[in-house]
Amino acid sequence: MSVLQIGAGGVGWVIAHKCALHNDVFGDITLASRTISKCEKIITSIKGRNNLKDTTKKISAVAVNADDLNALVKLINEVKPDLLINAGPPWVNVNIMEACVLTKTAYLDTSVATDLCSPGQQVPEAYDPQWAFAERFKEAGITGILSTGCDPGVVSVFATYAHKHLFDEIDSIDVMDVNAGDHGQKFATNFDPETNLLEIQGDSFYFENQQWKSVPCHSRMMEFDFPVVGPQKVYSMAHDEVRSLAEYIPAKRIEFWMGFSDSYLNYFNMLRDLGLLSPKPITTAEGITVKPLQVLKAILPDPTSLASGYTGKTCIGTWIRGQKDGLPKSVFIYNICDHKESYIEVEHQAISYTTGVPAITAALLYFQGKWNDVGLFNVEQLNPDDFLALMPSVGLTWQVQELDA
Amino acid sequence: MSVLQIGAGGVGWVIAHKCALHNDVFGDITLASRTISKCEKIITSIKGRNNLKDTTKKISAVAVNADDLNALVKLINEVKPDLLINAGPPWVNVNIMEACVLTKTAYLDTSVATDLCSPGQQVPEAYDPQWAFAERFKEAGITGILSTGCDPGVVSVFATYAHKHLFDEIDSIDVMDVNAGDHGQKFATNFDPETNLLEIQGDSFYFENQQWKSVPCHSRMMEFDFPVVGPQKVYSMAHDEVRSLAEYIPAKRIEFWMGFSDSYLNYFNMLRDLGLLSPKPITTAEGITVKPLQVLKAILPDPTSLASGYTGKTCIGTWIRGQKDGLPKSVFIYNICDHKESYIEVEHQAISYTTGVPAITAALLYFQGKWNDVGLFNVEQLNPDDFLALMPSVGLTWQVQELDA
Structure with missing residues (x-):
């Protein structure tokens, strides 16, 4: 088993820690960001907190420019993750989803691809760029779970x-x-x-x-x-x-x-x-x-x-x-x-924590075979009981x- | 008779108008600023308001960089004013005073040369750069009147x-x-x-x-x-x-x-x-x-x-x-x-007005032979009765x- 996480900001920080705390399930972890030093800093923090549960599993840092589709596809083909966790900024979502379709890789993120304030990117259109992938996720035979943070999530x-x-x-x-x-x-x-x-x-x-x-x-x-x-x-x-x-x-x-x-x-x-x-x-x-x-x-x-x-x-x-x-x-x-x-x-801090824990709860449900149907889903479409039963043990x-x- | 005014900001604007309204006393007026268009704009305003009292007297605009001592001396030697009125920013005061000493030209300004907040430029040292000219004004046989605005003034x-x-x-x-x-x-x-x-x-x-x-x-x-x-x-x-x-x-x-x-x-x-x-x-x-x-x-x-x-x-x-x-x-x-x-x-507006009118009141007293002793003076050293008797007729x-x- 292995996961590929893209994004090393505040939310990415917590997701990586929680991935490591559950690496008996997730297996090897690859952290990718435009700035590799941000990934390395997180790994140092994980090791410093003794948060790598199974120390026989690997955790490693790589640099990737998520605006570059070819680079994303190349990285995914190298890592061959069972799940890609997207913790990057909104504007990389579409590119990463495209790379997941092309490589037939399961996908999970924590917020929408829009900025919620510019014309065409406001609330009524919030999911349009991502919902446009629905048929292609089905055809690729992969699972996609959108907005698994706290709010949204x-x-x-x-x-x-x-x-x-x-x-x-x-x-x-x-x-x-x-x-x-x-x-x-x-x-x-x-x-x-x-x-x-x-x-x-x-x-x-x-x-x-x-x-x-x-x-x-x-x-x-x-x-x-x-x-x-x-x-x-x-x-x-x-x-x-x-x-x-x-x-x-x-x-x-x-x-x-x-x-x-x-x-x-x-x-x-x-x-x-x-x-x-x-x-x-x-x-x-x-x-x-x-x-x-x-x-x-x-x-x-x-x-x-x-x-x-x-x-x-x-x-x-x-x-x-x-x-x-x-x-x-x-x-x-x-x-x-x-x-x-x-x-x-x-x-x-708690704002990143409350976003990271639900994302890992959803990821664990995917690995447990509970939230792993083929297709693209918002959390409103998935079984809330499984999620709410598991989340407290992950941290909330x-x-x-x-x-x- | 003639005056040379340096500075064409808000205070300079009012001083120029009031000069023009008393040009039967002041004679020809030369307005100088780094940006000649600012002087030209003031002259247009003066003419638009019919504020040139004696239309046989000249009012003209010239460009000068007041940071350049040679340029100042050259300009003063060309204009040969009876009084130089300095309405420029604080940092040009010392240079203009130097030019006045070199050309033996009477000098008047509206505020200090310091910024009142940097080390060595605070209130206790506020007049040091200008008071240093006291002996040289006497030797040159000229009058200098400092800080003739509203506050100071x-x-x-x-x-x-x-x-x-x-x-x-x-x-x-x-x-x-x-x-x-x-x-x-x-x-x-x-x-x-x-x-x-x-x-x-x-x-x-x-x-x-x-x-x-x-x-x-x-x-x-x-x-x-x-x-x-x-x-x-x-x-x-x-x-x-x-x-x-x-x-x-x-x-x-x-x-x-x-x-x-x-x-x-x-x-x-x-x-x-x-x-x-x-x-x-x-x-x-x-x-x-x-x-x-x-x-x-x-x-x-x-x-x-x-x-x-x-x-x-x-x-x-x-x-x-x-x-x-x-x-x-x-x-x-x-x-x-x-x-x-x-x-x-x-x-x-009134903030520039209340600074410009007292400056012109002091300038008129100089031309009337009342505030024209040789030396460098603050207004506290001069006769307040002359000033307060004249100021209402100038505008305050x-x-x-x-x-x-």
Whole structure:
């Protein structure tokens, strides 16, 4: 057995650690990234944490440019993995899926190929570039599993579980993502500032009465009393899983909400109003042409530098309201994850941890022959019970909270 | 008669208009700047407003690089002005003074040669580069008048007047500068963003009990009930006139205070905390090296673009407390200036207007033979009565408000 992982950012970091912790199942692990030193650093961390479960299995680093299809095909043919785990940035998804079809290799990723804010790449079109592969995955006789992180990912498994077991009819699905942690910086992003600050400027899309509705970012807000981390303000935002939930789970309204502190929004709004979040180049009086967003990225803290000092917890879950047995019902299904505990285990913070653990849960299900049908799947199409039974042993527990209906 | 004006920014704009409105006294006017088009634009504005009082006198534009001493000397020898008015940026002051000594030409400026925030250029050293010329101005037989704007400038004349007429002993001199106007922008600076945002980051220096004391910017605040514009928060700040007042007016404490709105300080603090106010170059992931402050300058509104939409008023004055005839006394001597009225008259806002009018008042006193002794002077050394009698007719009124002592 062997796996090939592409991508060595924060999520890739956790996926690699968790792969290594289950290498009795996964076999040899190959880590590939444009920058090989990032892979080597992860391997050093895995060995330093004694996270290579079966030390007779190999773990190795290789360099690959995922924008280069030929290079990808060549690498896959050399490694001959049983599963390719894609932990790269959104824009490499399509190329990697193409390489998997050409080499007949099973595929798994953690988020969509679109940027969720540019024309043609917003929520209603979020899965178009990847769903276009459906027939070709079938013809190639391979399995593809899309968006197996936390959100998208686990939150859709929660909704699927609720649809299967807890509700006769669903009125609303609200995916809720709150990071109540503290990294000690006045303003910083938890992943690449350029990707993050661009994404959260996009209009929010929610699905209501079979139609897409769009509102400017941060214009729809509610306060929700989260378990453990308490009341938090959350804002309607564009997010991948609203599209796949709308496709597979019948509900009158489906929406994604993310928590932002007043301080974060104050910085964000000021930076946006001044034009410092713009990806359009400006030219200084000295004749230097540069994108303000790239300048901001250069001066903000490196997201990977935040993990060691992170304290507090994340709470990510799915709030489902509807009817069961003729009575109104409201449940919140969620996970709580602690930044410091994540760091102790895999040397990274909870935001990457909550994305990496579900991806490895899905990968284990594939190897166990449970999530391995031929074809291309979103998690809403797969058995939630298998997933939710396994995930706690991989690292994330989950709870169902009954709310006043 | 003739004058040579160097500098064609906002203050230069108003000085040129006011020169033209008094060209029966000043004679021919030559406007010089590195960028000749800026001078030509001012001349078009002067003619458009019918502000050339004596149309038989000439007004002309020339290009000069004020960093080039030889070019300055050559220009002065060609124009042979009776007075050189320096409205350029701080760093050209010393060069222009040198050229005036070499050509035996009378000199007048509106602010110091230092940046007030770098080591060796802070308030205690504010006048060192210019005061070093004192003996040479005497030997050359010429007059030099330093810092004849509003603050520095008028506010010191107010203090000198109070010292001469209203007080036997002075406890404190607080220079108070509030712009209660609205330019309609979320965040903008009223003059060059690079100069302004660097300057206001500097530590504040105040003079107390014959000693310099220093505190971080914005760390000393008070609320003051200003005439006309009402209560405003003002913050202790580094400013030129604290140095000259400390030299020439005996007082137990001398300090400068500037008004900042909560919104302005919110933007300022966030930009500073993120590192966007830094003059130190950074390098982006794409390999572009640029100073964050210069990027900010490129995206902020051009200060000169603000004037046409500016509404509201400025209130700038000097609050003096002490004793007269054995009784405690407290007075606020001030000017109120209206942005819109300034724009109607000279096509610029009140901040430039309040700097330009006093400079021309001083220049007129020089031509009237009242402020024309040989030597180098700060306004605290000159007769305040002459100045305050003339200034209203040039464009700025002043009032004395008695406060509860």
